[in-house]
Amino acid sequence: MGRIAYVNGRYTPHAEAAVHIEDRGYQLADAVYEVWAVFDGKLADAEGHFARLSRSLGELRIPEPMSRGALTVVLREVLRRNRIRNGMVYLQVSRGVAPRDHAFPTAPVSPAVVVTAKAVDHAAAEAKAAKGVSVITTPENRWGRCDIKTVGLLPNVLAKQAAKERGAAEAWFVDEMGLVTEGASSNAWILDRDGVLRTRDTNANILRGVTRLTLLEVIREAGLTVSEKPFSPAEAVEAREAFITGAGSLVLPVVQVDGKPVGEGLPGPVAKRLRALYIQRAKNTAV
Numbered sequence: 001m002g003r004i005a006y007v008n009g010r011y012t013p014h015a016e017a018a019v020h021i022e023d024r025g026y027q028l029a030d031a032v033y034e035v036w037a038v039f040d041g042k043l044a045d046a047e048g049h050f051a052r053l054s055r056s057l058g059e060l061r062i063p064e065p066m067s068r069g070a071l072t073v074v075l076r077e078v079l080r081r082n083r084i085r086n087g088m089v090y091l092q093v094s095r096g097v098a099p100r101d102h103a104f105p106t107a108p109v110s111p112a113v114v115v116t117a118k119a120v121d122h123a124a125a126e127a128k129a130a131k132g133v134s135v136i137t138t139p140e141n142r143w144g145r146c147d148i149k150t151v152g153l154l155p156n157v158l159a160k161q162a163a164k165e166r167g168a169a170e171a172w173f174v175d176e177m178g179l180v181t182e183g184a185s186s187n188a189w190i191l192d193r194d195g196v197l198r199t200r201d202t203n204a205n206i207l208r209g210v211t212r213l214t215l216l217e218v219i220r221e222a223g224l225t226v227s228e229k230p231f232s233p234a235e236a237v238e239a240r241e242a243f244i245t246g247a248g249s250l251v252l253p254v255v256q257v258d259g260k261p262v263g264e265g266l267p268g269p270v271a272k273r274l275r276a277l278y279i280q281r282a283k284n285t286a287v
Contacts, residue, residue, distance in 0.1 A: 004081040006074055006115040011081060023112050025094030029152035032056040033092040035247045041085045042286030048210035056149045062095050065111040078115045087119040092151060129275055132255030132267040133169035137233045138162060140173040140181055146205045156184040170244055179230040181205060186244035187212040190236050191270050201228035211245045218277050233257055241268030251275035
């Protein structure tokens with residue numbers, strides 16, 4: 001069976017799915033998105049993603065396209081039609097279709113909604129986590145509202161491509177103070193030399209990661225020490241461990257930064273423990 005997508009009220013073959021050429025998401029990046037990890041056919045961290053979606057829509061003054069209940073039905077139906085038990089589901093909401101103009105449409109238009117889903121090979125993901133990944137650093141060059149999860153991701157795309165060309169899995173943005181903000185598609189963490197888990201606070205220009213938020217709860221429940229304190233690339237290299245978090249990566253150990261090993265150059269015990277605890281919690285609370 002081929003993949004199925006949802007586009008503006010219709011379930012359609014993925015290969016035939018399309019949006020209007022004057023959709024503002026396509027022409028102006030006037031759109032937001034969310035991604036849920038899926039375990040056993042259920043949405044992980046569901047409440048956090050729905051809350052962030054509502055906030056992003058509100059910040060861009062895009063109306064809610066449907067109720068949360070109705071949207072949940074759509075997300076689950078896309079998973080069902082694609083027979084996905086473990087994977088990811090992607091939602092995009094644009095301001096809608098209107099003649100091209102930078103200002104909002106004068107006449108009200110309906111938001112455009114797209115939902116797709118794909119399976120994830122968890123065995124391959126676990127093998128990747130067991131090996132660990134490398135990251136590179138790159139100067140921060142994004143706009144000042146990274147707290148809104150918009151589809152305007154060109155700096156992230158270029159950073160990811162630079163990482164790929166250097167054999168790395170992720171790129172960490174570094175601000176004018178020489179401190180890591182976050183990754184191109186993840187939040188950045190270290191376990192510093194004093195045994196404190198550190199990640200950038202959300203007062204900085206970073207995305208309010210839902211996986212990050214859940215992991216903060218997991219860390220505190222595990223009795224570990226955490227500080228929302230920034231760190232430099234040099235501190236990351238000198239740290240005991242490093243890792244990234246996100247709906248796609250979950251909790252993924254980082255073993256190298258800019259070609260230099262972190263700790264022993266292997267996934268550390270704390271990152272591995274947190275990955276297991278996060279996955280257990282995500283499975284237990286998925287809806």
